[in-house]
Amino acid sequence: MRIAAPFVIALLTAMPAAADDLDARAVAMFEAAYGPDQCLRYRNDRQAPTRREFVVADTSRDVTVTTYEFACDLGAYNVLQVFLIHTEVDGLRPVAFASPVPDVHYQQIADNKDDPYVGPVERIDIVGYKTSMTLINPEVDETTGQIVSREMWRGIGDASSSGIWDLTAGGYVLRRYEIDATYNGEIDPVTVLDLLKDAD
Numbered sequence: 001m002r003i004a005a006p007f008v009i010a011l012l013t014a015m016p017a018a019a020d021d022l023d024a025r026a027v028a029m030f031e032a033a034y035g036p037d038q039c040l041r042y043r044n045d046r047q048a049p050t051r052r053e054f055v056v057a058d059t060s061r062d063v064t065v066t067t068y069e070f071a072c073d074l075g076a077y078n079v080l081q082v083f084l085i086h087t088e089v090d091g092l093r094p095v096a097f098a099s100p101v102p103d104v105h106y107q108q109i110a111d112n113k114d115d116p117y118v119g120p121v122e123r124i125d126i127v128g129y130k131t132s133m134t135l136i137n138p139e140v141d142e143t144t145g146q147i148v149s150r151e152m153w154r155g156i157g158d159a160s161s162s163g164i165w166d167l168t169a170g171g172y173v174l175r176r177y178e179i180d181a182t183y184n185g186e187i188d189p190v191t192v193l194d195l196l197k198d199a200d
Contacts (some may be wrong), residue, residue: 026196069087080136085172099130102126106121121182137150162177176191
């Protein structure tokens with residue numbers, strides 16, 4: 001089978017074959033995976049990623065995990081970041097973050113008859129799970145690598161969703177998730193997943 005020369009050139013440009021420089025490979029992978037239409041902030045600023053290294057306990061040994069955090073996009077009150085992860089066993093790869101898919105049921109009252117999606121929450125059902133290649137407003141624990149992320153649904157912060165992901169040798173694992181769907185001017189989230197208490 002013959003491989004066209006332009007394909008080889010493009011591949012070598014995106015993923016350098018002499019891959020001794022992990023930082024350069026991370027930038028190349030990010031730029032190849034996330035085009036300029038996906039990460040406008042990076043396209044405009046070309047900001048270098050934040051590199052972090054952690055030692056994570058595995059079943060039989062400690063594993064060195066390197067993470068890269070890239071600035072992706074910026075909204076009115078949300079910042080989108082992309083993460084890459086590297087281990088000796090699995091190599092370099094983008095991180096996909098798991099999160100629940102909520103189905104929010106609102107109480108129908110006189111005050112919200114014109115907008116039934118803004119009002120007292122009757123219940124929140126989890127109808128499945130999804131993965132996302134970006135995180136919104138993430139904060140990284142510099143000691144453990146744990147990430148806490150809070151997505152603002154509107155600027156005053158009274159409606160949001162937030163999660164906690166623990167860093168493991170195999171990647172990031174969702175441990176806790178909260179949803180505040182009330183739009184009532186108060187911060188009162190509901191926990192829809194809590195695996196942290198089970199681990200204690």
